[in-house]
Every structure is written in structure tokens, then in C-alpha cells.
Amino acid sequence: MDILSTGLSRRRFLQASGTAGALGAVGLGGGALTTLREAEAQAATTPGETRITKNICHQCPARCGIDVYTTNGRVHAIYGTADHPISNGKLCPKGPLGTYILYDPDRFKGPMKRTNPNKGRNEDPGFVPISWEEALDTVAERLNTLRDQGESHRFALCYGRGWGASCAGLQGTFGSLYGSPNVAIGHSSMCSDGSIISKKALDGVGGYNAYDYANANMLLMFGVGFLEAFRPYNNNMQVWGYIRGVKVPKTRITAVDIHINTTLAGSDRALMIKPGTDGALALAIAHVILTEGLWERSFVGDFTDGVNRFKTGERVSPSLFEEKWVKGLVDWWNTELKDRTPAWAAEITDLYERDILATAREFGTTRPSIALFERGAHAHSNGVLNGMAIHALNALVGSLYAKGGLMSQMGPSYGPMPVDAKDFMDDYALNGPWKTQPRIDLKGHKDGYLLANNMLQELGPNSLAGNPYKLDTVMFYQTNPIWTAPNGQVWEEALKEVFVIDTSPFPGETAMFADLILPDHTYLERLQDAPTYPFQGWPMTQLRVPAIAPLYDTQYFGDTLIEIGKRIKGPMGDYYKALDNTENVIRHLAKGFATDPGDNGVNDFESWKEKGVWYKKPYIYRFVDGEFYTWDGQDYAILMTEEEVKESLFKTDSGKFELRSGWLESNADWIARKTGRDPRTLMFPHWEEPVHPGGGDLYMVTPKVAMHAEGRGANIPIAIATLQPVLGGRKTAYIEINPQTARARGIANGSRVRLSSDLGSIEGYCKYYEGCRPDTIVFPMEHGHWAMGRWAKDRLPGHCGEITVNQSDRITGQCSYYTTKVSIEAV
Missing domain, CATH: 3.40.228.10 (Dimethylsulfoxide Reductase, domain 2)
Known part of the structure; x- marks a missing residue:
């Protein structure tokens, strides 16, 4: 299968879908959604004129403010915003790579549907272009049918990096109005829930x-x-x-x-x-x-x-x-x-x-x-x-x-949504049969993971096993679980029997199992809000402003979700029609700044767009000499009561x-x-020997590296070339092995090796590294793609997830990526 053959030019898409004439009037699927944004993005395209647009980097969760330079309608440079508190005019080595993301030749060019009913690594999806109207109507028809049959719980929406109220923030409301406990299931259990919930057990906050x-x-x-x-x-x-x-x-x-x-x-x-x-x-x-x-x-x-x-x-x-x-x-x-x-x-x-x-x-x-x-x-x-x-x-x-x-971390002073979702709840949303159904991942269930926040790694295996039921339709946003989940082979089998909707702009592994492709914009084409990840505590939120009009017939995920919502029968459809589009949502969020302007003068949508960031210093809480105080405008001088401390700082029973x-x-x-823990001691931080599955004699650890680029590093040539600055490696990511360990197994420096666990084996090349523990194998979680794009495909070593056992911490739900033990041998 040649996954690159699915790429479509905008001209070819318009010819194939027969919608070229309609574009100028309304934009595909989103009414006038893209018309305003395209007009703004193209406003400064006078030959030779350079336009600087405020945006937010997407290469990691840091959310650095960036200045995007566009000349003659083409983005050619990205720098850190000088007056943004995170970037301070600087960027890491990944920051300038946004142009590679934007102009990636392997991007999806528009909505498509699958024509090959067979799914698998060696199956060509047979994608053909369709209009946004057909794509959105297809999704809505499936969702309306499930709701009519009382099986709305069999629809799931899974997401990875959520950015703000205009994308991930819309999902929970969608689930409540539609009626599914599986909207939405986040990837936090495959990221940092172990950190969040460990701390929640002690301080009650449950956040970064x-x-x-x-x-x-x-x-x-x-x-x-x-x-x-x-x-x-x-x-x-x-x-x-x-x-x-x-x-x-x-x-x-x-x-x-x-x-x-x-x-x-x-x-x-x-x-x-x-x-x-x-x-x-x-x-x-x-x-x-x-x-x-x-x-x-x-x-x-x-x-x-x-x-x-x-x-x-x-x-x-x-x-x-x-x-x-x-x-x-x-x-x-x-x-x-x-x-x-x-x-x-x-x-x-x-x-x-x-x-x-x-x-x-x-x-x-x-x-x-x-x-x-x-x-x-x-x-x-x-x-x-x-x-x-x-x-x-x-x-x-x-x-x-x-x-x-x-x-x-404190949150931003956002204004309310344009309309209140509570006013659009019908009887099905309030009392439908979906209310008695557990989540597919068994998060919050006594037979599953009662205390976890999410268990995305369990969705594929549970659906395949029909425990607690089989899913009918799954939609993915910013996540590629066939590749990111441990033992992703199970996901491949699970998605063969599910209708899959993927919104990625890129041909990832999960996208190759999709029945519908509804491609998102890349981040330089989006209008998108993004409150800060924890930084220095005081509230901050950023705004992505499109640097150029969308290159292809793509649509921001938030607008795609709203457009699907408009097509759902009953009050839910009326809610999304009132919501209108994500720009309307963001403009309403910005109204909160009128009564709480930022330190940089941001007090409405226009000033937010101009500056790219709203923030308020200093952090208002401080522990001093045995007591907690809040900021009075000059100093930490307002003594907090014990009840106030409990409400805001230590959210425990005590x-x-x-x-x-x-x-x-x-x-x-x-x-x-x-x-199996002792009920007399389990409430304390205490020592417990970890369980290491896999059957091998060496620990396998697969850390992220500086050039990971939020999962896109594997298809960016410059990121590949600088992936391992110590060990080198351009065609491959080297597996780190201690020389003592290698020599004892007859493995030469730079030789091809096989890593094996109870799940199977992968191959790659190793490098001697004395900075690695003798009992541990280390290599970056970056390569091993069989899709994702021309530079990512078939690059060694094989994907570590294929030999990583799907084991999770029962309390936090944290996926135990670093605990599988493997064996290694020369090939």
C-alpha cells in the first residue's frame, strides 16, 4: 500500500467533489465560517508586503507565543514573541518547524471516504474525495440512528492534545447533549495522569x-x-x-x-x-x-x-x-x-x-x-x-x-458561552438509556478503574472483547492510538470492526483504518484559544490567529464538531445552530476580559488577537511563616481562613x-x-515492588527527546537529523545499550539487533553508550511508523509499542510505558 497516493490537490478535490462553485459563496460545511478568516488571513498579501501574525507553537504542550512571518501569502519564518511570558522572544529547536508542518506534502487535502472495506497495514484504504456536506451528513446520520435506537453510548470521541474551549472544551457538552459517556475520552492516562492523581491523593487538587x-x-x-x-x-x-x-x-x-x-x-x-x-x-x-x-x-x-x-x-x-x-x-x-x-x-x-x-x-x-x-x-x-x-x-x-x-495553576477570566447548553437538554439527554451504560474504558467503574481520569489505552481492547460492549463509531482528534497505545496491534483488530472517523491533517496509522477523513487545519491555519498549561501559576491564555488562509479544503476540528451537532435531531441541533461557529465562541470568551483586562492591556477579542496572549500577574496565593495569604494589590497581606485554604489550595476532606x-x-x-494492597497501609506513601511484565531480562525505557515535535518529528527531515545529538543517527534512532551488556551478548557497536517481549519483536540498530544503566535498554519513542508520511515510513527501529505490555497503575490509570522487560540479541 502506498499511503502517499491518497494525497489530493485542492484543484483535484474541487473537481472531484463538484463543489468549486459553492466555495466562494459559503465555504464548505461551515457556512460563512471560513470566509471571514480567509479574508483576514489574505488581507495583507500585497506583493512584497510581510505580515506578522500572533500564534502559538504546536511542537509541544508549552504553548509558546510565536510571531509568524508571511510574505506574498507564504509563511517563511517563525520567531518567539518578544512580549509573551513563556517564549520571551525565544524558541527551542522545534519552534521554527511549523513551516514543515504547514507545507508537508503528505497532508490530507480534503474530506475523503474509504472505498476498500478491508482494513489492515497492507490494505490501501482507497480514499476518494467527497464534499464536506456529504462527510458531515454521513456522520450525523450514523449518530442520529444510534440515538434513535437507544445506543448512543456506542459512539466514542477520543482526543489527545486538547488546546482550549474552542476544541476539546466543546466535547463534554457534545457528549451530554447527544447522550454518550464516551464523549470524550482523553489521552491523559497515556501521558501524565500518574502525576496528577498521585498528587490528588495528598493535596486534593488533581492537576498539574x-x-x-x-x-x-x-x-x-x-x-x-x-x-x-x-x-x-x-x-x-x-x-x-x-x-x-x-x-x-x-x-x-x-x-x-x-x-x-x-x-x-x-x-x-x-x-x-x-x-x-x-x-x-x-x-x-x-x-x-x-x-x-x-x-x-x-x-x-x-x-x-x-x-x-x-x-x-x-x-x-x-x-x-x-x-x-x-x-x-x-x-x-x-x-x-x-x-x-x-x-x-x-x-x-x-x-x-x-x-x-x-x-x-x-x-x-x-x-x-x-x-x-x-x-x-x-x-x-x-x-x-x-x-x-x-x-x-x-x-x-x-x-x-x-x-x-x-x-x-489558575484559569483565565473567560466570559460565558454564547448560549447555555442546559437549556437544550431533551429527555433523552437527561434520562436516556445511555445513562445506565458504563464508559467503554471502564473509567470510574468498580470492575475497571474506579479512581482514574481516563483509560484510553483500554478503549480498543475493551471494544474488541465486547466488554462492556462493542463500539459502533469512533472519532479521533489529535490522537493516533494504533501507534501511541501499548500493544497497538489490538487496536488494529478493534478498528477493523468499528466505523472510524479521523480528523488528523496527516496520514497516521489510525487514519489508515478510517472510514472517513475530516482533516483539521494545521496550527498556522487555525483560530483557536489555548489557556496555558501550568507555568508560573498566574492565569494566562493564548490565541492562535491564522497566518494564512487554509491551503487545502480542511476545517478546524471545533467547527467540524459544531457542524455535526447542527445535524443532530432535536434541541441539540438548535444548540449548535445558536453556537454558530468557533469564532463566535472565542469572541464570547474574550468578553470576560472587559471586566478583568490583562497586564498587557488585552480587554477584548481584537486586542487579544493583536497581542496573542492575556495574562494577570502575580500569583495570588502565598505561604509565608506558617500562614496562607492572598495578594491585596500591593503585597501578600490578606490572611486566609482554614476554610478558604480548603476551598482553594488543599481540596481534601481535612x-x-x-x-x-x-x-x-x-x-x-x-x-x-x-x-491486593494492605488496607491498613494503602493510604500512605509506601514502598511496593513494581511488576515488570514482558518476560525479558532488561528494562526497556522509551523517553521522548527534544525533537519529538508533538508526534510529528518522525516526518520532519531536520528533526530526524538531529534526533539524538549524543549518539547521532539520521536514518535510524539508535537503541542505547551499555557496552558491558552488549559484549556479554555478542552484540557489536552499531549492529542490528532484535528486541523481544511476550508480545513479539522489533528490530533496530544499537549504539554503545556508557551513560546507560547495564540493566536497561533506552531508545526514543519516535520511529517505527508504517504510515505518517514519506520520511516517517519504515524508519528503524520498529515501534516500541508493539512489544510494550498494556499494563496500567490501577489507581491512577497511568499507562506503564517504562516497565516492560525485553530481551535483546544480535540479528
Whole structure:
């Protein structure tokens, strides 16, 4: 199958679909949606004139503001916006690659339908062009039929990177009005839910943290990849330059990972830990902080007589300790921490006891300090416990909401939607049979993942097995699960029996199984809002403004969803007709700025479009000397009550940071039944050996790299060429292997190898790298595509997902990407 043969020129599309005459009047499918935007985008196309448009980079989740330069209707340069708080006039190496995305010759050129009923890797979809009217009517007919039959729950909408209220934000309302628990299912369980839910168990917030890096004096990073792929990557490099200084570093850095990467190479202390044992290290650090009296008493509390009774191996009476903003410290000590010494952790982690002790003392004395973690720590069967143990360190040193600490992210002052969806709920939406159906991924179900946010990796396998039912129709937005989900082969089988709608602009693996292609714009062609991912806590939201009119007959996903909604029978259709289009939505959101203008003067849609960003400084909450205060316009001077702290900062039952998690304790029976954990200890951060499936003798870790480019890096030649700056590699992504490990197996440097697990095998080329643990295989999660475009296709190594076992943390739902064990041999 030649997937590139499906590309269509705009002229060919218009000829084939017979709609050329209608375009000038109304635009395809969206009424006058594209007419205004195309007119604005083409307004400055006088020969030789250069137009600068505000937009947001799409190469990672950072959401850097960019200035897009367009001359004679062609984008030719992208720079960081000088007055955008994240980019500050700078971009990472991925930033300028937007032109490669826009002018990718392998893009879909318009809506298409499948003509080959057979699906598979070697099956040509036989895509033929259709009009947007036919495409949207086809989707609506299927959805109306399912609703008429009382089977609306068999429609699912899956999404990856959601950007704002005008795209991902529309999906929940669509599900409520239509009547499906599966609209929408996000990819967060295959991203960072392990981080979010681990923290929720202790602080009750359940969101990403924002960090005050610039004022921190120590950072303790567990599997973060701060200088490779941690958001916001561009700003991280900027802040690194500040905190590390020119000659004398301001901030001490200890980085924990399984191989030497850029972050570890630039740190003061690099700890190469055994995969899945980060929690043991964190527990030992907590043990030292308590036994040596290094905890922050203004936040944690103290013994009533001031005498430290935390002694290794000895229990403490809870009545002797007066807690301040934590709950359950002494219980945690008695149950878990009293025996978790550095010597104990050294045996588990393969680290030196002296390094664990030095790290603990430095973290406990270098205020303010932050412990942060990502997938390296929580992508294991014990991930929730690892994450809880690490996050607990922030409480022990008083970093929550402190200067130089971490906090939760505030949202923007958006105005209300044009109409209220509650006014358009019919009886089916309120009381239809879909209300009794579980989600297809069994998220929130007692027989599935009761406490998880999403379980996208389970959708394909569950539908294939008919557990709890089989899906009829699935729509995908910004996600390619055949390639991104572990054991994607199961998804291939599942999608053979489901009607698939893909909205990607590109021919990814999931798109090759699609029955309909409804291609989105690329990000330089969109009008799209995007509130910040956690950055520095204070609220911020950006706006993508089209740099040029759409090159092809594509349509913004948000408008596609609205147009489908207009075609659903009953009040739901009336709601979307009133909503009209995404530009109307965004203009209404911007009305909120009138009463709360941004620091840069943004107070309406036009000024937002001009500046590209709205934000309000400073962060309004601050922990100071044992109390929480809010900003009064001049200083942190308004004392918060305990009830206000509970409402806004620690959203737990106690209103405190719970080292004895009330949330987990309230679900103890279910957790014990599903995980086998002791109901007497499961509510505490504690050590648990991870389960490593796969059947091999080597850990396999597949980290993202700086040039990952939000999944598009594999089809961008310049990204491929610079993918591995240490090991090299242009035609391939090299598999990192320790020379000692390779030689013991007769594997030569640069030779072709086979990686195998219980699921099968893939092949690639290896490179000796002494910076890799001897028990661990490392290679970037980038190549192995059999679709995606001409540069991505058939590039070694094979896709790691094909040998990654689909195992998830039962509490967080986090997909355990880094925990499969494989074997390796020369080919």
C-alpha cells in the first residue's frame, strides 16, 4: 500500500467533489465560517508586503507565543514573541518547524471516504474525495440512528492534545447533549495522569503543578527530562540559564534517571536509579529529613516539647506531635518511614547510600526546594506510590505555595458561552438509556478503574472483547492510538470492526483504518484559544490567529464538531445552530476580559488577537511563616481562613496536605480488592515492588527527546537529523545499550539487533553508550511508523509499542510505558 497516493490537490478535490462553485459563496460545511478568516488571513498579501501574525507553537504542550512571518501569502519564518511570558522572544529547536508542518506534502487535502472495506497495514484504504456536506451528513446520520435506537453510548470521541474551549472544551457538552459517556475520552492516562492523581491523593487538587523555578534554591528531579521534553521546554532552557548562572550556579540540581541525558549531564548530582524504584529513594529522603530534624516546622508542625522523637526503627506517639498544615505525619512514620533508611533504599535503587544521604540533607536544608517528577517515576505498577512519596517531600520542606516552590495553576477570566447548553437538554439527554451504560474504558467503574481520569489505552481492547460492549463509531482528534497505545496491534483488530472517523491533517496509522477523513487545519491555519498549561501559576491564555488562509479544503476540528451537532435531531441541533461557529465562541470568551483586562492591556477579542496572549500577574496565593495569604494589590497581606485554604489550595476532606490520604482511605476496600494492597497501609506513601511484565531480562525505557515535535518529528527531515545529538543517527534512532551488556551478548557497536517481549519483536540498530544503566535498554519513542508520511515510513527501529505490555497503575490509570522487560540479541 502506498499511503502517499491518497494525497489530493485542492484543484483535484474541487473537481472531484463538484463543489468549486459553492466555495466562494459559503465555504464548505461551515457556512460563512471560513470566509471571514480567509479574508483576514489574505488581507495583507500585497506583493512584497510581510505580515506578522500572533500564534502559538504546536511542537509541544508549552504553548509558546510565536510571531509568524508571511510574505506574498507564504509563511517563511517563525520567531518567539518578544512580549509573551513563556517564549520571551525565544524558541527551542522545534519552534521554527511549523513551516514543515504547514507545507508537508503528505497532508490530507480534503474530506475523503474509504472505498476498500478491508482494513489492515497492507490494505490501501482507497480514499476518494467527497464534499464536506456529504462527510458531515454521513456522520450525523450514523449518530442520529444510534440515538434513535437507544445506543448512543456506542459512539466514542477520543482526543489527545486538547488546546482550549474552542476544541476539546466543546466535547463534554457534545457528549451530554447527544447522550454518550464516551464523549470524550482523553489521552491523559497515556501521558501524565500518574502525576496528577498521585498528587490528588495528598493535596486534593488533581492537576498539574506550576513551579517557581527562578526563586528555588534546589530542584530534585525524578525522571523529568527537564532539558529534553519537560513542559514548557523552551522556557525551561531560559530559566536554566538563570538558575545555573554564568559562573556560580544559583540553584542546586539533583537529577534522577536511568541514563545520562542532557539534564543529568548539566546537574550537580546525577543519580542513575533502577527503573521503578524512585519511591524508595523518596522515602529514604523523607526518613533523613525527619530523623535529622530538617522538616519545615511552620508548615508541618512540631513536637509539643520541641524534642525530636523521630528515631530509626522507633514508633512515636501521635499525641506528642502537633500538626500544622499536614495530616497523618506520625501515622506515616510509624507505618512506613521509621525503617526506610538510606541503607535500605540503596539495596533497592542500586544507588550509593552516601549519595542518598547527601541528597536528603541538601534537599532538607536548601530552602526553598522543589521535588518534581514525571513519567520516569510514575509509569510503573507502583507509580501512584512513587508519586505520592516524591510529592510528600514538598510538604516536608514547606514548598507548597511558597516563594520558590510549587502551586496549582489558575484559569483565565473567560466570559460565558454564547448560549447555555442546559437549556437544550431533551429527555433523552437527561434520562436516556445511555445513562445506565458504563464508559467503554471502564473509567470510574468498580470492575475497571474506579479512581482514574481516563483509560484510553483500554478503549480498543475493551471494544474488541465486547466488554462492556462493542463500539459502533469512533472519532479521533489529535490522537493516533494504533501507534501511541501499548500493544497497538489490538487496536488494529478493534478498528477493523468499528466505523472510524479521523480528523488528523496527516496520514497516521489510525487514519489508515478510517472510514472517513475530516482533516483539521494545521496550527498556522487555525483560530483557536489555548489557556496555558501550568507555568508560573498566574492565569494566562493564548490565541492562535491564522497566518494564512487554509491551503487545502480542511476545517478546524471545533467547527467540524459544531457542524455535526447542527445535524443532530432535536434541541441539540438548535444548540449548535445558536453556537454558530468557533469564532463566535472565542469572541464570547474574550468578553470576560472587559471586566478583568490583562497586564498587557488585552480587554477584548481584537486586542487579544493583536497581542496573542492575556495574562494577570502575580500569583495570588502565598505561604509565608506558617500562614496562607492572598495578594491585596500591593503585597501578600490578606490572611486566609482554614476554610478558604480548603476551598482553594488543599481540596481534601481535612483541608490539609494529607500524608494519610483520606481519598484513598475512603476507597480502601476497592483498592485492596483490586490491587491486593494492605488496607491498613494503602493510604500512605509506601514502598511496593513494581511488576515488570514482558518476560525479558532488561528494562526497556522509551523517553521522548527534544525533537519529538508533538508526534510529528518522525516526518520532519531536520528533526530526524538531529534526533539524538549524543549518539547521532539520521536514518535510524539508535537503541542505547551499555557496552558491558552488549559484549556479554555478542552484540557489536552499531549492529542490528532484535528486541523481544511476550508480545513479539522489533528490530533496530544499537549504539554503545556508557551513560546507560547495564540493566536497561533506552531508545526514543519516535520511529517505527508504517504510515505518517514519506520520511516517517519504515524508519528503524520498529515501534516500541508493539512489544510494550498494556499494563496500567490501577489507581491512577497511568499507562506503564517504562516497565516492560525485553530481551535483546544480535540479528
